[in-house]
Amino acid sequence: MSTKRAFNLSIPSHRSLRGAAALALAVSSCISTVQSSAHAASGSWTGAALNSDWTNPLNWDTIPGANNGTFVSTDIATFGDSTNGNAVTVDLNRNVLGMTFNTTATTVGGFAIGTLAVNGGNTLYLSNGGTINVLATNATNTSISIHAPIVMADTTYTLLNNSTTPTSGLKLNSGFTGGASGATTVTLDGTNSSAATTSNSQILGPITNGASSSLSVVKNGTGVWELRPTFDANTYSGDTIINGGLLRLMSTVGSMSPNSNYIINGGTLRPNFNGVTGKSIKVNSGGTLQASADAVINSLNATSGPSLWFNFTGTTGPITMGAFVNFVGTTAGQGGFKLSNQDATGKVSYSKGMDLGTVQRPFDIAQSATNLGADDNDLQVNGAVNGAGGGITKIGPGTLKLNNAANGFTGALEVQQGTVRFNSPDALTAKPAVIISGGNLDVSSLTQTIGALQINSGTISASSGGGGTVATPSISMNVPAGALAQASAVLADSTGSATLTKTGAGTATLTAVNTYTGGTNVNAGTLRIATTGTVANGNLTVNGTGLVHVNAGRPDPLKVAALSVTAGGTVDLNDNDLIVTAGTSNAVRTLIANARNGGAWNLPGLTSSNARNASPKNRGLGVLTGTEYIAVNGTTFGGVAVNNSDVLVKFTWNGDTDFNGVVDFDDYSRTDGGFNNNRTGWLNGDFDYNGIVDFDDYSLIDQAFNTQSGTLRRAMSYLDGSDRSDKGMDAPSLQFVQEHLQQFGEQYAAGFLASVPEPTSALAISGLAGLAASRRRRQRKTQAGR
Incomplete structure (x- = not known):
């Protein structure tokens, strides 16, 4: 011993x-x-000695x-x-x-x-x-x-x-x-x-x-x-690995190691007191993170990968768990939250809140087919999400819902992938900047007041019946080439008048009836206005290579205040109408005349792609002042009230002088009056905006009238010389053709035929075009009774 x-x-x-x-x-x-005893053997304690020494053999x-x-x-x-x-x-x-x-x-x-x-x-x-x-x-x-x-x-x-x-x-x-x-x-x-x-x-x-x-x-x-x-x-x-049972963190002095990654494979990790810290927490299928009362995990400081990871690839059904978490670390893009799931995984509800710290944190949320089919959320955070300077960068295809009514983080909300939703109006109480760069911000039917809005690609949507609104001090749509962006929620002012600025070579689309009042500037790329969309009735300015394209089939006119289109810029009305409330008819006519380019409709200005692509080219954009329109039609234009000071633009038949949608004898009467009295303007028959009423205008109105009347082919055969007989020429529309050919000669025929490319008349058209070029553009002939 x-x-x-x-x-x-x-x-x-x-x-x-x-x-x-x-x-x-x-x-x-x-x-x-110096040991007096070496290795001994296993032994059992008797405690028989008078002292408690391990070394006492008794x-x-x-x-x-x-x-x-x-x-x-x-x-x-x-x-x-x-x-x-x-x-x-x-x-x-x-x-x-x-x-x-x-x-x-x-x-x-x-x-x-x-x-x-x-x-x-x-x-x-x-x-x-x-x-x-x-x-x-x-x-x-x-x-x-x-x-x-x-x-x-x-x-x-x-x-x-x-x-x-x-x-x-x-x-x-x-x-x-x-x-x-x-x-x-x-x-x-x-x-x-x-x-x-x-x-x-x-x-x-x-x-x-x-x-x-x-x-x-x-x-x-x-x-x-x-x-x-x-x-x-x-x-x-x-690592700290929980495979079963319960591991409690019960001390404020450091029960959770700040240097350890916590991995919950089964059982439960439960922080019971404020002040516990760690590097990261990963909850796998079968594991549970559950706080006692309002305990806070004061620090999750992952330097790579997520700070909080719910890996539920083997889990079905809805799941609710969580603990208050503070994300720390000052490198943007580190830490954050990740949700992995499978198609059968139900909604995951994070039962507590979190603090993002001072920088952007990635929220990488996977998508479940179960939730997608039910239009449900993949991750729902029930507690408030805060952070002085901290923000969320949403990645992954899944849906993140901020379910709390008061989320106070001040950094940006950037939606790169998937969807972000809210449960309450104005749920972003600090009004952070919002950046849409590939994902979808779904405001449902709620109003969300935010900071500056930037849409690079992706969408702002208003599900659940629509009516959702994003109120912001500024709107930037900087869409790069090849990218698409769309705002389907109403864009509105928050503090002051918000201006929408479109840059980048890509395409952005507005589909809602917007209410922002700071005007719209299109400096590059394309801004599409959907059939239900508006540019909020404010000023519309198109610069450089910018293009505003109005989708076909609007039920009402597009309405703007002032319209400014600089060299190279284009507004394409397609088949729609326009009301300009703070402009002049001369300025609008100049924009149309430049774009029309002799009927080709292929230059910058105020144009119509529908007119450009039509065959025959018998439609265009007409211009009337509010006073002119009200005198012949009343005070509503396309269902919208108009004033005398407004300028109205209508996509209609060439020759529809009064904007009633057809060419009739009233239109011929006004055109004759313009011709005989040296008048100008659409109401008086100047359909090509060259400043006079001449044979070209009669070519345009006659072609449209014959198209409406179903006599266009007979008119063409008469004018191209293949059948100059009176046979079949008794319709009023054809009689106008005969009369105007006699009045203006072959140059009238050339103008008529030039906009109706028919293979059978190509030679005749080329011959007549040469004849027309050798004559004066205008011949006057006074007709009694016209």
Whole structure:
């Protein structure tokens, strides 16, 4: 048996040992030279001596372990139904493989291993692969308390509490430290349950790496363990893996290591107090993250990948879980939230809120076919999302819904992929900037007041019946070449008059009846106005290569205040009408005349792609002042009230002088009046905007009239010379053709035929065109009765 040492070598306390584990191991060989006992054998505690020393042979049947400070012992120290002293003083550098506690008698109390103090006196060294095993502590409210600081060998160790008494447990009051150089994995296991708020298996001291090693914690079994340091903080850097049962985080001084990634494969991770910190949390299918009351995870600081990851690829049905989380770290794009799922995964509700910190955080949300089919959300955050400077960058095809009525983050909301929704109006209380760069912002039927709005690609939609509104101080649609952007919600002013500015070579589309009042500037690319869309009745300015294209089939005229189209810019009305409330008819006519280009409709200005693509080219854009229109039609134009000062543009038949949609004898009467009295303007028959009424205008009106009358082919055969007989020429429309050919000659015929490209008349057209070029553009002939 052992004898007393020749001398006593002082070893640092557990706290200093954490910073000097290498020193402890370096001197272990020196210590072993002065040991009076070497490796012993496994032994059971009797506690029969008058003192509690581990080294006293009267306290054991065989003294287990070695006292050389190494990790070589394979001995097990067993503590059973000893009725003697149950306090054990650990000697210097004691090393065992494991300890087993198996008190079956109800009269036996617990055991205290080491000194009851911070860091608990001398350190206990535990060999690789060992276990501290609580098999039974039948006495009520009895615990096994290990006060001694613990250093574990590299590789693996297990703390196992299978006590058959739920109120009895295992407590490590000084925590533990990993080995000197290799990775250490400590498994917390067992079936011991706990009271509602306090576990009986607790780590009450800090858990730290070794001098040059990492340490990981694994929670197995159905029991409950607590990380509850009462001094210092957990700083280990290996993963914390929860495979079953419950792991509680119960201390504000650092129960959650800021250097560890927490992975929940099964069971539950539950932060119970404010102040716990970590690197990241990943919840796999079968795992649960659940806060007690309003506990806050103060810090998740992942430097790569998400800070919070719900990996539910093996989960079905709706899921609700969460804890208040603060994302930290000052590098934009780091941390954030990720949801992985499968097609059968139902809606995931994050039950608490989060703080984004000071930078943009990615929210990578996958899409479930189940949720897509039900028009439901893939991730719904029920708590408020805040952050002074922090913002959300939404990626992934799934739908993110901010369900809280007051989300106060001040950084940008950028929707790159998928969809973002809200549950309440004005749910972004700090009014952050919103950027749509490929995804969809769905405001439903709600009004959301935001900061500056930038749409690079993607959509703003208004599902659930429409009527949704985005109120903003400015609207930028900078759409690159090949990209598409669309705003289907109403765009409105928030503070002051919002201006919409379109740049970039791509195409943006407005589909709602917008109300912003700052006007619309199109500097590049295309701005499409859908059949239900508007540019909010404000000023419309088109610069450079900008194009405003109005989709075909509007039920009412497009309405603008002032219309400005600079060189190179184009407004294409297609087959629609226009009301200009703050412009002049001369300016509008000039824009149309430039675009018309002799009927080709292929130059910048105010144009009609429908007229350009038509065959025959018998339609165009007419211009009337409000006064002219009201005099012949009344005060509504396309269902919209008009004033005398308005300028009206109508896509109609060439020759429809009064905008009634047909060419009739009233139109001929006005055209004759314009011709005979040297008048100008659409109302008087100047359909080609050349400043006079001449044979070209009669060609245009006659062609349109014959098209309406179904006599166009006979008129063409008469004019191209293939049949100049009077046969079949008795219709009024054809009689006008005969009359005007006699009046203006072959130049009239050439103008008529030029806009009706027929293969059978191509030669005749070319000949007549040459004839027309040799004559004056205008011949006057006064006709009585016309």
